[in-house]
């Protein structure tokens with residue numbers, strides 16, 4: 001592999017532009033580089049460690065009509081990601097070594113982003129019997145989740161945490177007490193009442209997060225909370241962390257920006273689980289992310305077919321695209337509001353998620369000798385979201401038509417350019 005020279009970038013948005021020399025996938029020099037090789041024109045871009053998404057739905061196997069590992073990997077690279085965790089709610093479910101090994105192999109073949117399969121906690125995501133966590137862990141699985149469903153049986157959750165501790169992996173919980181969300185269609189509050197939509201109460205999330213924090217503390221295991229959506233959950237997390245619970249949490253870009261005010265049009269593009277909440281919640285989530293109560297941003301990228309979104313509200317599937325808009329939404333809600341600087345963006349988009357999943361070669365400092373997993377961001381760019389222009393078949397972005405700040409100009413995976421100027425290099 002010939003060396004790669006990234007010209008004129010500002011690591012973490014600090015100082016004067018420098019060149020970065022990458023040799024054999026590793027950062028070999030930072031400063032003025034005379035060497036020749038493949039060149040990337042940084043044009044003063046902010047240089048960050050490659051983003052890591054702990055929560056992506058790639059839909060393969062089973063729903064390749066909505067996303068494949070190839071199309072999802074392209075979306076990830078274009079969004080600045082160098083590693084993604086592919087959720088287990090595929091068909092067949094990733095609840096055994098055969099399926100997780102298939103997902104990992106396809107990810108390697110595509111080669112645009114490190115695809116880490118998430119293993120299911122329970123067989124078939126049915127919440128009745130633990131899946132073979134040990135065999136999947138041996139196959140390389142580091143994160144287990146029944147995402148889409150909550151592991152609601154407290155005894156089963158306790159057992160999963162006990163196994164995860166022994167295996168040194170992490171359980172990621174979709175926190176939703178199912179008895180409280182039967183038939184739920186929208187955040188339980190004024191807006192849902194006005195629109196005649198059945199409510200999804202904040203307590204259905206908060207009760208499970210509180211319970212799981214208690215269980216994790218008791219067992220001495222690590223717990224990760226998926227897509228935190230309420231201010232009450234942030235309070236529970238702050239309390240649990242203060243008493244020494246090993247709990248981490250993620251928030252999605254859409255829960256940082258959007259509220260249930262958007263539901264007035266009944267457009268199912270705004271339907272997601274957990275539901276869009278109130279402005280007070282988005283405010284609290286932003287503050288919790290800035291303070292480290294919420295550790296990181298995860299997209300919950302959830303592609304859906306047109307027929308599953310272009311229908312009446314109650315029949316539509318929940319979920320939104322996220323990979324190609326995440327950075328811009330984080331800049332809009334966290335950087336442009338003064339809540340995070342670029343070091344903070346590196347922390348919530350790369351360093352913390354890599355640490356939570358235990359990835360040794362991602363989320364690393366931009367220093368000589370470190371793996372060249374990098375993202376270049378143009379902080380001054382503005383662009384208009386067009387779902388039809390995204391990689392992949394699905395176009396269910398709630399940000400359609402919005403003008404957003406900042407753009408990923410290039411992504412580098414172990415010294416190889418995986419995205420450049422909005423394109424996947426041939």
Ligand SMILES: NC(=O)N[C@@H](CC(=O)O)C(=O)O
Nearest residue numbers: 057147148272273302318319
């Ligand atoms: N977030 C969603 O609304 N949907 C996800 C499942 C999930 O993350 O719970 C999906 O798989 O479509």
Ligand SMILES: [Zn+2]
Nearest residue numbers: 147148174226
């Ligand atoms: Zn979920």
Ligand SMILES: [Zn+2]
Nearest residue numbers: 087147148300
């Ligand atoms: Zn999800």
